[in-house]
Amino acid sequence: MTSEVESALPSTQAGPASCSGPAPVGANAEPVAIRVVLPAHLRNLAGINGELQVDVNNPPTMRSALDALEAAYPVLRGTVRDQTTQRRRAFVRFFACEQDLSHSPPDEPLPPAVVAGKEPLLIVGAMAGG
Amino acid sequence: MTGVRVLVGTRKGAFVLTSDGQRKNWKVDGPHFAGWEIYHVAGSPADPDRLYASQCSGWFGQVIQRSDNGGQSWQPVGNRFEYDGVPGTHQWYDGTPHPWEFARVWHLEPALTDPDTVYAGVEDAALFRSTDGGQEWQELPGLRGHDSGSSWQPGAGGMCLHTIMQDPDNAERLYAAISAAGVFRTDDSGASWKPINKGLRSEGIPDEDAEVGHCVHRVAMHPSRPNVLFMQKHWDVMRSDDAGESWREISGDLPTDFGFPITVHAHEPETVYVVPITSDSHHFPPEGKLRVYRSRAGGGEWQPLTKGLPQENCYVNVLRDAMAVDHLDSCGVYFGTTGGQVYASADSGDTWSAVVRDLPPVLSVEVQTLS
Numbered sequence: 001m002t003s004e005v006e007s008a009l010p011s012t013q014a015g016p017a018s019c020s021g022p023a024p025v026g027a028n029a030e031p032v033a034i035r036v037v038l039p040a041h042l043r044n045l046a047g048i049n050g051e052l053q054v055d056v057n058n059p060p061t062m063r064s065a066l067d068a069l070e071a072a073y074p075v076l077r078g079t080v081r082d083q084t085t086q087r088r089r090a091f092v093r094f095f096a097c098e099q100d101l102s103h104s105p106p107d108e109p110l111p112p113a114v115v116a117g118k119e120p121l122l123i124v125g126a127m128a129g130g
Numbered sequence: 131m132t133g134v135r136v137l138v139g140t141r142k143g144a145f146v147l148t149s150d151g152q153r154k155n156w157k158v159d160g161p162h163f164a165g166w167e168i169y170h171v172a173g174s175p176a177d178p179d180r181l182y183a184s185q186c187s188g189w190f191g192q193v194i195q196r197s198d199n200g201g202q203s204w205q206p207v208g209n210r211f212e213y214d215g216v217p218g219t220h221q222w223y224d225g226t227p228h229p230w231e232f233a234r235v236w237h238l239e240p241a242l243t244d245p246d247t248v249y250a251g252v253e254d255a256a257l258f259r260s261t262d263g264g265q266e267w268q269e270l271p272g273l274r275g276h277d278s279g280s281s282w283q284p285g286a287g288g289m290c291l292h293t294i295m296q297d298p299d300n301a302e303r304l305y306a307a308i309s310a311a312g313v314f315r316t317d318d319s320g321a322s323w324k325p326i327n328k329g330l331r332s333e334g335i336p337d338e339d340a341e342v343g344h345c346v347h348r349v350a351m352h353p354s355r356p357n358v359l360f361m362q363k364h365w366d367v368m369r370s371d372d373a374g375e376s377w378r379e380i381s382g383d384l385p386t387d388f389g390f391p392i393t394v395h396a397h398e399p400e401t402v403y404v405v406p407i408t409s410d411s412h413h414f415p416p417e418g419k420l421r422v423y424r425s426r427a428g429g430g431e432w433q434p435l436t437k438g439l440p441q442e443n444c445y446v447n448v449l450r451d452a453m454a455v456d457h458l459d460s461c462g463v464y465f466g467t468t469g470g471q472v473y474a475s476a477d478s479g480d481t482w483s484a485v486v487r488d489l490p491p492v493l494s495v496e497v498q499t500l501s
Contacts, residue, residue, distance in 0.1 A: 041165055041190055045206065075206040079190040083210050091189040125189045 031055040034065050034110070035120035042080070042123070046073040051120055060115050062094060063106040080123060095122040134456045135200065135498040136464055137181065138472055139168035142490035144183055145472075146171075146201045149485075153462055153476040156485045162204065163195065170451055172238045173200075173498040177245035182264060184235040184250070192234055194250075196264050207264035211235070211252055214271035220254065221283040230254045230274070237451060237494075239294035251291030255282060255308040257320065270320035273306060278325060278342045285309035285345050285364075292450055293349045297356040297373075305359070305374065310345035313361070315374050326374030330363060347390045348450040352399035360402050360429070362392040362450070367404055369429050380429025385416050391453035395478060396461040400428040403455075403463060403479060405448040413468075414445035422465070424479050438482030439473065446471070451494035458499055466492025 034056045043049065054068040063086070070077045081088050086106070088094070094101040097111045097119050113119040136147040143161025162168075166185045174180040181197040183204070192211065195204040211232045222228035233253040241247035250258040250267065256274045258267040273279075273291075282289060293307035302319045305326075312327040325341050335343045345364035352358065361368040361377065366387050368377045381387035386406045395401035402425045408416045415421060420439045423432040446469035456462035463479045466472045470489040475482045 039189075041187065044164075045190075045193065075193070078192065078209045082191075084212055089189065089191060128188070 029058045031057050031068075032060055032115055033117055034060055034068070034114060035117060036065070036069060037120045037122045038076075039123060039125040041125065042076060045075055045079065048073075060110045061107050062101060062104065062110065065110060065121060066106075091126040091128050093124045093126050095124055096120070132458060133500045134458065134462060135173070135178075135500055136454075136472065136474070136485070137171035137173065137201070137494075137496040137498065138466055138489065138492060139171050139183070139451075139494035140466075140470070140490040140492050141167055144168040144171050144185075145486070145489060147472065147485050151458055153458075153474060156474075158486055159201070161490075162201070163193075166193070167234075168493065169235060170237050170494045170496070172240055172248075172496050174240040174245040174248075175242050176240070178498050178500055180240065180245040180263075182238045182240060182248050184238055186234040192232070194235065194238075194264050208260065208266050211250070211256075211258055211267050212269070213256060213274070214269040219280060220289065221281050223284065227280070230256070232256075233288060236290045236292045237294055239296070242296050242298060249294045249304075251294050251306065253288045253290040254284070255289045255291040255311060257291055257294065257304075257306050259320070270316075272316065272321050273314055273323045276314065276323050276325070278311070281342065282308065282311040283343065293346070295349060295351055295359075298353045299356055303356075303373075305349060305351075307346045307349045307361075309347065310343060310364075312342045312344040312346055313349055313359075313374055326370075327377070328375065329370075329377030330361075330368060331366070332364065334364070348392050350392045350394050350402075352394045355399045358399065358428075360392050360394060362389050362404055364388065364410060367392065367429060380425070382425070382430035382432055384423055384432050385421075385434075389448075390450040391448055391465065393453050393455055393463070395463075396455045396457045397459075398426065398461075398478075401426045401478070402429060403453065404432075405453065405465065407447060413447045418442055418444050420444040420446065420467075422463070422479055422482075435475075435479040435482070437480065438475075438484075444469075449493055452492050454495050454497040456497045456499045462497065464495050464497055466495045468492065 056068045057064045096114045132151040138145040143164040145160035149156045163185045169184045171183040179200045183195040185193040196207045197204045217230035219227035235250045237251040239249040246263040247261045257270045295305040297303035307313045314323040315326045316323045330344045331338045332344045347362045350360045357373045359370040367381045369380045370377045389407045419441045422435040425432045446467035453465040461478045463475045468491040472485045473482045
């Protein structure tokens with residue numbers, strides 16, 4: 001019965017094993033390379049193809065990842081989060097490891113699999129518009 | 131060789147239409163910034179190769195693009211539009227105070243003499259200026275800080291600052307128009323502003339002749355007579371002969387005086403163009419006939435211009451920033467529709483033809499006359 005309940009959980013809650021557990025690096029370690037996938041419009045704006053990689057200060061969080069992304073690609077400032085309030089734009093979502101991180105506190109550590117470079121951080125344009 | 135470059139902003143990208151002085155054969159280039167809303171593309175009067183574009187998206191916000199080679203290539207510039215100080219509130223649709231929130235840039239107005247200086251009219255209504263080619267933007271806070279600012283209320287399309295005009299004879303004088311606040315003028319380069327709405331009457335507000343609250347759709351002037359202003363209001367076509375100090379109605383014999391754009395002939399300051407629209411609840415031309423109306427008397431008496439325009443089953447709209455003129459000897463007139471057509475006339479509106487028919491809905495049309 002327990003296994004049935006667990007298997008019925010949405011993947012966003014369960015998540016793959018590699019996405020749980022403590023972060024693999026300490027707070028004072030060197031910056032880590034984070035893989036990021038942007039939506040097509042922002043890839044065009046930044047002039048990149050496919051996935052990109054940014055060096056993120058430790059400990060990697062959503063805030064530090066976006067800081068690194070905007071430092072590497074200044075044209076993305078204001079397109080993912082508001083430049084003044086730093087709030088995520090309403091129709092932008094953050095996914096990783098089959099989890100929706102959009103509502104996670106910005107200073108919460110990113111999933112270990114993202115920090116380890118096994119999984120990308122997905123920045124997604126929300127499906128909207130009818 | 132003389133020619134024209136028509137800058138078209140649409141719901142899904144920008145298009146650049148070019149032709150020689152004959153304006154018969156056209157090259158269509160685009161979409162630039164495909165998939166993004168392009169509210170406005172404008173060229174610098176001081177340097178025709180310098181263009182600015184307002185690119186925005188409900189998902190990814192505001193981007194400003196700049197071209198230094200007439201639209202062959204573009205580069206994103208600054209997009210930080212931060213209200214000066216504590217923004218405060220304006221009036222929301224339900225009458226409650228609502229925080230000022232930047233939504234998008236509706237209109238870009240490059241300065242008359244300096245290609246690096248450009249004004250931006252934004253929603254929620256405010257006027258910004260860049261003096262470094264669009265890299266950094268500063269608000270001119272005196273406008274939004276006018277005593278009436280907290281009572282301004284958005285129109286149906288949002289509280290947009292859609293018209294910016296510079297007086298060519300007086301570098302310190304600017305005009306700005308806001309839906310649904312009205313027209314404002316500064317005589318000190320934007321430090322202070324006064325509402326200039328006397329004579330406007332709007333049935334949709336409790337005090338018909340209030341100082342602010344009028345839904346001004348567009349204002350135009352001829353550079354040779356900067357004290358003469360023409361206005362397409364929500365309802366009513368209006369004229370001022372004293373730099374906006376007073377207005378009088380010139381709707382005259384128009385079939386309807388509701389509409390959005392208004393523009394002035396390049397060489398005839400008394401020749402004015404409007405596109406009458408049935409009503410505020412029927413955003414399409416009367417009787418399904420797309421007609422530009424031209425007055426050669428500065429208003430009052432209007433002539434329908436129909437040759438080459440659809441005269442049956444036409445239910446498109448022409449938005450406020452979507453009509454412009456060129457400055458060739460035989461003045462060209464251009465407008466774009468929500469149906470994706472861009473129409474051009476090379477003979478002051480006597481005859482028209484479609485340059486393109488199937489673009490995304492057209493938000494704005496500007497014309498550069500090239501020599």
